[in-house]
Structure formats: structure tokens, C-alpha cells
Amino acid sequence: MAEDDRQLVLKCREMQEQAYQDLMRRYEGYIYRLCQSFINNREDALDLTQETFIRVFQGLETYQLNRPFKPWLRQVAVNTCVNFLQRHSSAPLFLDQPVADGNLTLADTLASREDPAQEIEWQETGRFLQEAINRLPQVYRLLVVLRHQEGMSYKEIAEETGVPLGTVKTHLFRARAALRKGLSTYYAWEE
Amino acid sequence: MQCNQESLQMYLDGEMDAEARKTVELHLGQCRSCRQEIARLQLLWLELGQTNEVELPAELPYLRQQIIHQAMRSRQDNKSSEASYWDTQKLAWQPAILGASYFPGVALLSTVSRATGRQIPRLMSGTIALARRFVFPPQDKKGGNQ
Numbered sequence: 001m002a003e004d005d006r007q008l009v010l011k012c013r014e015m016q017e018q019a020y021q022d023l024m025r026r027y028e029g030y031i032y033r034l035c036q037s038f039i040n041n042r043e044d045a046l047d048l049t050q051e052t053f054i055r056v057f058q059g060l061e062t063y064q065l066n067r068p069f070k071p072w073l074r075q076v077a078v079n080t081c082v083n084f085l086q087r088h089s090s091a092p093l094f095l096d097q098p099v100a101d102g103n104l105t106l107a108d109t110l111a112s113r114e115d116p117a118q119e120i121e122w123q124e125t126g127r128f129l130q131e132a133i134n135r136l137p138q139v140y141r142l143l144v145v146l147r148h149q150e151g152m153s154y155k156e157i158a159e160e161t162g163v164p165l166g167t168v169k170t171h172l173f174r175a176r177a178a179l180r181k182g183l184s185t186y187y188a189w190e191e
Numbered sequence: 192m193q194c195n196q197e198s199l200q201m202y203l204d205g206e207m208d209a210e211a212r213k214t215v216e217l218h219l220g221q222c223r224s225c226r227q228e229i230a231r232l233q234l235l236w237l238e239l240g241q242t243n244e245v246e247l248p249a250e251l252p253y254l255r256q257q258i259i260h261q262a263m264r265s266r267q268d269n270k271s272s273e274a275s276y277w278d279t280q281k282l283a284w285q286p287a288i289l290g291a292s293y294f295p296g297v298a299l300l301s302t303v304s305r306a307t308g309r310q311i312p313r314l315m316s317g318t319i320a321l322a323r324r325f326v327f328p329p330q331d332k333k334g335g336n337q
Contacts, residue, residue: 015263015266015267017259017263020259020262020263021255021259024255024258024259025255028247028251028254028255029247029251032245032247032248032251033245033247036245037245042248046248046250046251046254049251049254050254050257050258053258053262054258054261054262054265057258057262057265057266058262058265125238126238126241129235129238129239133239144239147204148236148239148240149239149240149242153204153205153206154204154206169197169201172200172204173196173197173200176200176232176235176239177196179235179239180231180232180235183231183234183235183238184231189231
């Protein structure tokens with residue numbers, strides 16, 4: 001029977017290598033995919049996965065055993081990614097002001113569609129939308145992933161990312177309004 | 192209620208209290224365009240909820256080994272540095288303790304405590320004897336003989 005996270009953490013604290021192996025095998029895919037969704041770059045996602053786990057293992061002594069492990073792990077991953085975005089962004093990330101693209105539309109988030117090969121690739125809605133999400137500003141993407149993939153509430157997102165609650169709402173609204181407009185073009189909806 | 196995109200998004204996110212939800216639902220009952228809009232948003236929500244199955248990179252197992260090696264080494268370093276901290280403290284305090292032993296009187300402390308220890312039983316027995324004299328005054332031996 002697979003050991004639960006708590007038992008593995010206890011064994012990690014006792015420096016049992018197998019416990020480290022098991023804990024990482026269990027969560028490395030999840031953390032990599034999460035970082036990849038936030039950052040949309042394979043190499044950066046790998047670096048951030050590494051940084052996340054190193055931080056997690058360094059902080060094992062401070063982890064409270066009576067709390068679930070996965071949200072704690074995710075919190076470390078989100079903090080690591082937010083720090084990364086802040087380091088690589090010229091302007092402060094989370095202002096109450098909109099990101100420079102006040103009237104962002106999906107057309108802005110998509111690459112040129114003149115390429116027929118790309119046009120064929122975009123036949124599938126999911127893929128089309130994923131491409132659009134990947135081209136959203138990173139802050140928007142981070143919030144969209146936390147809301148829709150991780151199922152977190154506005155309040156939880158605000159707490160986990162350190163973004164003010166009002167900004168979470170505004171950014172989410174703008175991001176999804178842009179994606180919604182894109183779908184409208186894709187499906188040729190009458191407005 | 193006016194047609195409001197943001198309210199519709201909050202409604203779908205489940206981020207409204209019961210009263211606000213009721214207001215939106217009443218509005219949806221009366222507004223065809225908002226009903227159409229919420230159906231479109233629901234489609235978007237459905238797509239956004241699909242997990243993005245990104246292929247895992249082949250180097251992940253190698254990375255795992257690296258991370259574990261680094262983590263274990265770092266924990267070992269921490270443990271050894273904790274031990275050496277106390278060793279350092281002991282070494283740092285040694286001269287002070289040695290110096291204190293040269294203060295005049297310090298060396299006498301043990302002698303005093305030993306001496307007092309020996310005297311205490313004698314002191315106590317003397318006190319008890321004195322108290323007995325008051326409580327049970329000694330009888331006049333002469334009178335007793337008469």
C-alpha cells in the first residue's frame with residue numbers, strides 16, 4: 001500500500017532516500033505541469049520544478065504534519081513562479097492597474113494566422129484555446145490556471161499569490177473576456 | 192439589474208452570496224442576451240477546466256536524482272553545523288570559566304559549603320537542646336532526693 005504523504009515526510013526528515021524518491025515521483029509531474037502552465041517555457045518550468053522541490057525539502061522541518069501536503073507544495077511552487085515572474089518582469093507584476101493591454105483581445109494573444117499549417121492546427125477548440133491562454137500575459141495566465149485548473153476561489157488565489165483580491169477579480173475578468181472574444185471569432189458567433 | 196459581464200463571470204465562479212445569485216438568476220429569466228452570454232461563458236469554462244496534458248520531459252528522473260542528492264547533502268550540512276555550534280560554544284566559554292576560577296574567594300566556596308554541611312547537624316542539635324530546656328525545665332535534683 002502506498003504510504004501517505006505524512007509518513008513520507010517523516011521519513012524524509014529522517015533522511016531516508018527512498019522517501020525522497022517516492023515523494024518526488026508522486027508530485028514531480030504535477031509540479032512540472034503547473035510551472036509549465038504558468039510560465040509556458042519548458043526549460044524555465046524544469047528550473048522552477050527543481051527550485052520548488054529544493055525549497056520544499058529545505059523547509060520540511062517547518063511543514064505542519066497535520067495539514068495536507070499537496071496544497072503546501074503548491075503554495076511553494078506558486079511562490080517560486082511568482083518570484084520568477086517578478087525577477088523577469090520590467091514593471092511590478094501586481095498593480096491594481098490593468099496590465100498594459102487594457103483592451104486585450106484574443107487576436108492580440110494569437111500569433112499570425114497567415115501560416116496555413118498553423119491554421120490547420122487550430123481546428124480543434126481546446127488546442128486553439130490553449131494557444132490563446134499561452135499567449136496571455138503571464139500574470140493573467142497564472143490566475144486563470146489557479147482558478148480553472150486548480151479550482152481555487154478568488155480569496156485563496158489572493159492569499160497564495162499575494163495579489164490583492166480586487167486585482168485577482170479584475171485580471172481574471174479581463175483574461176476571460178479576451179478568451180471569450182476569441183471563441184466568438186472562432187465559432188463566428190453573432191454578437 | 193443591468194446586463195453585466197463581470198457579474199455573470201462571478202456567478203459562474205460561484206463567488207456570489209445567495210442574494211446576489213438570486214438577483215442574477217432573476218435577471219437571466221428576463222434577459223435573452225444574458226442567457227446566451229452565460230451559455231457561451233459556460234462553454235469557455237468547460238474548455239478552461241480541461242487539464243492541459245503537457246508531456247513530461249525525459250530529463251525529469253535525472254533532475255530528481257540531482258534534487259535528492261542536493262537536498263540530502265544540505266540537510267547533512269545543517270546537522271553537522273548544528274553540532275559544531277555547541278562545540279564552538281563550549282570552546283568559546285572555556286577561557287571565561289577558567290578565568291572565573293581565579294577570582295579571590297571562588298575557590299573557598301566549596302570549603303565553606305563543606306564546613307557548613309558538617310556544622311549543620313551540631314547546630315541543629317544545640318538548638319533542639321535549648322528548646323527542650325525551656326519546654327521541659329530540668330527538675331531540681333536536690334528536692335527530688337528529699
